[in-house]
Amino acid sequence: MELYRAHVLVCAGAGCISSGCQAVKSALEESIDRLGLKREVKVVETGCMGPCDLGPVIVVYPEGVFYRQLKPADAVEIAEEHLLKGRVVERLLYKAPEDGKTAVTSDQIDFFKKQTRIALRNTGIINPESVEEYIARDGYRALGKVLTSMTPEEVIECIKKSGLRGRGGAGFPTGLKWEFSAKAPGKPKYVVCNADEGDPGAFMDRSILEGDPHSVLEAMAICGYAIGANQGYVYVRAEYPLAVQRLSLAIEKAREYGLLGENIFGTGFSFDVEIRVGAGAFVCGEETALLASIEGRRGEPRPRPPFPAQEGLWGKPTVINNVETWANIPPIILKGPEWFASIGTEKSKGTKVFALAGKVNNTGLVEVPMGTTLREIIFDIGGGIPGGKQFKAAQTGGPSGGCIPARYLDVPVDYESLTQLGAIMGSGGLIIMDEDTCMVDLARFFLEFVQDESCGKCSPCRIGTKRMLEIVERITRGEGRDGDIELLEELGQGIKSSALCGLGQTAPNPVLSTIRHFREEYEAHIYHKKCPAGVCRALMVYAIDEEKCNGCGRCALVCPAKAISGEKKKPHRIDLEKCLRCGTCMEKCKFGAIYTI
């Protein structure tokens, strides 16, 4: 093993990739090479470090200096100043927008300060390709402890006592699930990691796999010991090639070190893990569909019971848990269930990772104790809403979830409170919306999504959501009718109670929850033919501001309906009878003279 004096972690999460981290990394490597530091400094790519909108970000260890918004030229300077001469490059450090205070390390930044990192304890901190670094941070110690000093029953008892609940959405108690599998007859048994991460707008699981793959492998082996399984599978979605690559390498290294494979730690316990790559079907995140897909079949759900814990992969008892759930296991074993249970609320223990996105200043990945309020997440950590706009609602749970309006900003985020509000905890997608988001349009968006992704096996889901979509589309086109809202509610309840799998059972939620909290917005569309957020194009009225219009005539030229007239150099006007509400004129006017009412 080679020893390096310094490590530079370059965030290569998808956020930083799109802001250009690859060029930064190349510049850094070239400079390191040129300065003759190649044997002393190692450059490593990590998973998302969290503050994506500050990307590209890098951290220089051992000091942990955090640099942000780098250009390739900045990387050259960091190599020459910091890496060669040991001088921190002041100008590339983070400065707080409120008071301009400089932060040298990330823990001095508000965004990080308010977080509690358990599942993300290593993500963005260690080199994910180095098993040594994982081991140096207590990695595989929990597995060692379990194999050498605990009985399988004690392991299950420990997880049960911790109060850990599934982080994939449903929140089922993890220890209980393990116990069911352990007690179920049938052999061999299997352990599965659900890394399908289907919620569009969420990337927690991906970041853990890319940033700390060993934590998942270690946890799966612990479960294997607890339930009596020797084989595990990680089902990763095809859209995550780096995660697949990291995980393959981690499995290889773990085998090399005897941490996976035959006779682990010489205890006689054997456990191995294989990867299965998905192929782009949202429904495969549902556990029975996922198992079908691992078996090489169409990913169609089947009715439960029997639950996978009793009859899973190839009909055998199978524990299936979400990536984040797995990442919590090793710390629980090492620090004890009491420690874990001391974090969070009465019924929701520990922390939750959220992918914070949408109309919020600090977008990225955050981990907070259960029970943290939405206000703290959005305003203290997220830095509030950009452009001086008003917060309107937060969306959790993606296509299965719902919205939480501003009046509930102080509700603690845990499984029960969110369910009470008609939303769900979900897997961690947290989309912030401001006054410019139309809630009816959002409902339409999610219905369209479910329509695309429904596997078509049962009719309530296939046909019912289609009907709902038709109605909502009609409303957004300004053709809503009296009784539509009630019809949507009725259809929604019907689908919820009769669909075969979780996809259909939760598909009406985005509609029902927006009706519940934003009924007046539906009414405005239906009865007043108005879209208060100004999103639904068909409901917009275009007009020209005479003060601003200089009569250049561009708008009239591009209008497909020839709805605009006016003399040259005189204010133009729009004939609303002819106007198709296409918006072209507004886009083309260079003087901002066209507006909508």
Add this chain to the structure above:
Amino acid sequence: MSFGCKCGGELNSKLDALLDRYRGQPSALIQVLHQAQELYGYLPRKVLQRVAGALNVPLSQVYGVVSFYSFFTIHPKGKHQISVCKGTACYVRGAGQLLDRIKEELGLKPGETTEDGQFSLEVVRCLGACGLGPVITVDEDVHARVQPERMSDILAAYRQ
């Protein structure tokens, strides 16, 4: 084995090697299709027939799997692959308008390829860069915070 030549022969021998590795393992179907699509760029009927034979899965079932998963395609794709993210985070930041603009520029619907074979368009759900929406990828390049007005310039850079 021939070196450097990307002719059918080399592809076919790679396919042979792939099929040999998984012969008689029906549960490997999806993994084999992935690798075959990587070789050919899409899944031609001939390849599917050979996969079916080697893994011992009925051809109808192979087609059933291929049609179920959106990642698999039986049509050749364009030279440049445009993926527009229509995940929630991008949607609330205007991915809908962006997609409209691209459809207009190329005269394409998602799932189609331009007649000159230059561009294919598809809609994806979340590329993991949610903080920087709306996001699109063209081949391996990720473009973040794309305003519709920028689209013509972005596309022009790939056109020849």
